[in-house]
Amino acid sequence: MKLSRRIMAIQPSATLAVDAKAKELSALGKDVISFGAGEPDFISPPAAFAYARRAMEEGRTHYPPTPGIPELRQAISDYYRERFGLTIAPAQIVVGCGAKPMIYEALAAIVDPGDEVILLAPTWVSYIEQVRLADGKIVIVDTEKTNFIPAIREVEQAITPRTAAILLNSPSNPTGVMYDADTLKKIGALAVKHDLWLIWDEIYEQLVYGDNRHFHPLQLMPELAERVITINGVSKSHAMTGWRIGYAFGPQEVMNKINALQSHFTSGATSIAQWAALGAMREGGGESQKMREAFQARRALICGLLAAMPHISFPEPQGAFYVFVNIKNCLGKSYKGQLLKDDIEFCASLLEAELVAVVPGGAFFAPGYIRVSYAVADGVIREGMARLGRFLAEIT
Ligand SMILES: Cc1ncc(COP(=O)(O)O)c(C=O)c1O
Numbered sequence: 148m149k150l151s152r153r154i155m156a157i158q159p160s161a162t163l164a165v166d167a168k169a170k171e172l173s174a175l176g177k178d179v180i181s182f183g184a185g186e187p188d189f190i191s192p193p194a195a196f197a198y199a200r201r202a203m204e205e206g207r208t209h210y211p212p213t214p215g216i217p218e219l220r221q222a223i224s225d226y227y228r229e230r231f232g233l234t235i236a237p238a239q240i241v242v243g244c245g246a247k248p249m250i251y252e253a254l255a256a257i258v259d260p261g262d263e264v265i266l267l268a269p270t271w272v273s274y275i276e277q278v279r280l281a282d283g284k285i286v287i288v289d290t291e292k293t294n295f296i297p298a299i300r301e302v303e304q305a306i307t308p309r310t311a312a313i314l315l316n317s318p319s320n321p322t323g324v325m326y327d328a329d330t331l332k333k334i335g336a337l338a339v340k341h342d343l344w345l346i347w348d349e350i351y352e353q354l355v356y357g358d359n360r361h362f363h364p365l366q367l368m369p370e371l372a373e374r375v376i377t378i379n380g381v382s383k384s385h386a387m388t389g390w391r392i393g394y395a396f397g398p399q400e401v402m403n404k405i406n407a408l409q410s411h412f413t414s415g416a417t418s419i420a421q422w423a424a425l426g427a428m429r430e431g432g433g434e435s436q437k438m439r440e441a442f443q444a445r446r447a448l449i450c451g452l453l454a455a456m457p458h459i460s461f462p463e464p465q466g467a468f469y470v471f472v473n474i475k476n477c478l479g480k481s482y483k484g485q486l487l488k489d490d491i492e493f494c495a496s497l498l499e500a501e502l503v504a505v506v507p508g509g510a511f512f513a514p515g516y517i518r519v520s521y522a523v524a525d526g527v528i529r530e531g532m533a534r535l536g537r538f539l540a541e542i543t
Contacts, residue, residue, distance in 0.1 A: 156271060158277050160272055165494070169504035171265045180531040182519040185320060185469070186384040189441075192434035195387060198426025199419050207422060214393065214406045215242025219421050222428045223379075223394055232481070241405050242424075244379040246350050246393030247273055252405045252412070253395055254281040254312075254378045257344050262311040267297045269471065269513035271320045271348075275467040283311065288510055295336040295460060295471075299333045305338070312344035313337070318351040321511045321518040322471040323464020325355065328362050335368040345375045350393070351467040353384040353435060356443045359465040362425045373398050383467075385427040385435050392416055392424040396520040409431035421537045442468050445521045445528060452532040455520075456539050468522040471508070480542050487542065490514050501534035 169181035172224050201255060214220065220237035227233045243249045250273070258264060260282040266274055268287045278285050287373075290297045290306050302313065317326040326334075338345050345364065352361045380393030395405060415421070449470060450463055458476040477487055482500065487493050490507040494517060497503050508516025521528060 153280060153282070153353055157276050160276075163176050164488075165504050165506045168386075168498070172498070172502065175356055177502055179360050179498075179502045179504060180438050180523075180534065182521070182523065182528055182531060183496075183504045183506050184478045184522065185520055186388040187383065187438060187442075187468070187522050188524060189386040189434075189438050191387045191390065191423065192385055192431030194242075194426035194430035195385065195390070195423040196426075198429075199423035202419050202422035203247065207418050209418065211418040211421055213410040213415045214402075215240065215415060216418070216421045216425070219428070220394075222425055223396070226428060227363075231366050233313060233363060233365055235396050236399075237353050239402050240398055240413070241393055241396070241402055241409060242416055242421060244393070244413050245382060245391040246348070247277075247376050248409075248413065249378050249392050249393050249395040249405075250274065250314075250346065250348060251277045252408050253346050253378065253397075253401075254278060254283060255406045255408055256401050257376075258283040258311050261309060263307060263309045264311060264315040264338065265302065265305050266512070267302075267313075267315065269295065269319070269508065269511040269516070271316060272326075272510050273318075274314055275512070280313075284309070286475075289512075291513065295319065295322045296326065297328055297334070299330070299337065300333065303337055303341075306343070310341065310343055312346055314346045314348070316348040316350075316353060318349075318466025320351065320466075320467055321469050321506070321508070321513070321516075322462065323467045323469050324462060325359055325361060325465040326367075328367055331362060331364050332367050335364055335371050338371065338374055338456050343374065345371065346378065347375050348378040350380055350383050351376065352379065354439055354442055354468060355466040356446055357465070361466065376401065381424045381427050381501045385424075387424065387427060388436060390420040390423050391419075392420050442522070445523075445525065448525060449519070449521045449528050449532065452528070452536070456532075456536050457540060470519045470521065471513070472513065472519060474508075474517055477539070477542050478515060482542050490517060493517065497535070499536045503531050504535045505535075523524070 165183035172179045220240045258281045264278045376397035381387040463471045494507045506518040
């Protein structure tokens with residue numbers, strides 16, 4: 148039977164595929180260590196469970212309002228006022244089933260067939276497929292030469308009359324790099340000059356380490372209010388990936404359309420999960436902070452171990468929970484007589500030889516790299532890095 152061109156163009160998520168392969172080997176009794184998954188290993192804050200339990204006992208099992216329960220939209224509005232000093236009306240907020248569908252809904256609301264969306268590579272896998280799903284055209288601006296911070300001139304050169312939006316993610320999955328205020332202002336100025344949307348995905352904004360500071364573009368340029376759609380959620384900040392709650396906010400007109408789209412798509416996100424997210428946002432700040440501290444310590448641990456290994460280099464991550472490791476010096480060389488042609492073969496050999504799963508950079512439009520998630524326990528980091536070190540030492 149015929150399948151649509153749209154769906155035939157879609158590739159499955161490479162990160163989830165790596166994780167699935169690692170789980171498959173584990174199920175066969177192999178001692179696999181996976182640095183593939185992009186999710187905290189902690190469990191959600193107790194307040195999430197308490198609010199969810201209460202919601203169930205109170206029988207909150209009916210369709211919730213499409214854009215989210217009022218209490219949660221209010222809590223999000225309060226959060227943005229306290230954290231960033233921004234005034235976001237609850238009516239401008241749409242809660243959905245994770246941040247992922249909110250990005251797609253935003254793209255669907257602003258991209259016409261053939262419109263271009265600028266992605267800054269390395270870029271998260273799902274952006275690529277979601278732009279395709281929205282019938283948009285991907286335009287990649289590579290940031291590798293400039294330490295993963297976009298060169299403004301190159302971004303401007305990529306803009307054409309068909310450009311609808313620039314999609315930005317900071318702290319970044321997969322690099323852990325964050326955009327400084329100056330870069331953000333320059334990108335904001337480009338958006339104004341060329342009348343573009345900015346989709347601003349700050350799902351990792353609470354996971355920022357050391358002296359690094361995260362800015363929201365509207366703090367720096369309030370005049371961007373009519374063109375920024377912000378994406379956030381509780382998945383990473385409160386270890387709530389399985390509850391599937393994310394949200395978007397932006398100018399009222401586009402949010403009304405996103406709400407209309409969601410009303411025909413998923414309807415409102417799961418009622419009980421929304422109450423859980425409310426519990427986490429109201430009372431889970433302490434746990435969230437402890438998780439951030441644990442990630443910060445793990446970052447120090449994994450970076451220290453990686454720094455001592457041969458052949459590789461990496462920028463120290465400023466946020467999120469990934470290290471993006473340059474393995475180009477290993478490519479074209481051999482591991483125990485087996486040629487390592489590219490990052491995919493590197494990852495396959497590493498998994499086969501040492502049972503360590505990492506994601507090939509090609510999945511993020513950055514071949515020659517691997518993404519290592521440090522959202523795993525200290526002991527797992529130590530053992531996994533010992534195996535990676537052993538693997539690298541055998542490459543000649
Ligand atoms: C950059 C980025 N945005 C959005 C998401 C999706 O978050 P959620 O699990 O809430 O859908 C992820 C998850 O990996 C991510 O890395």
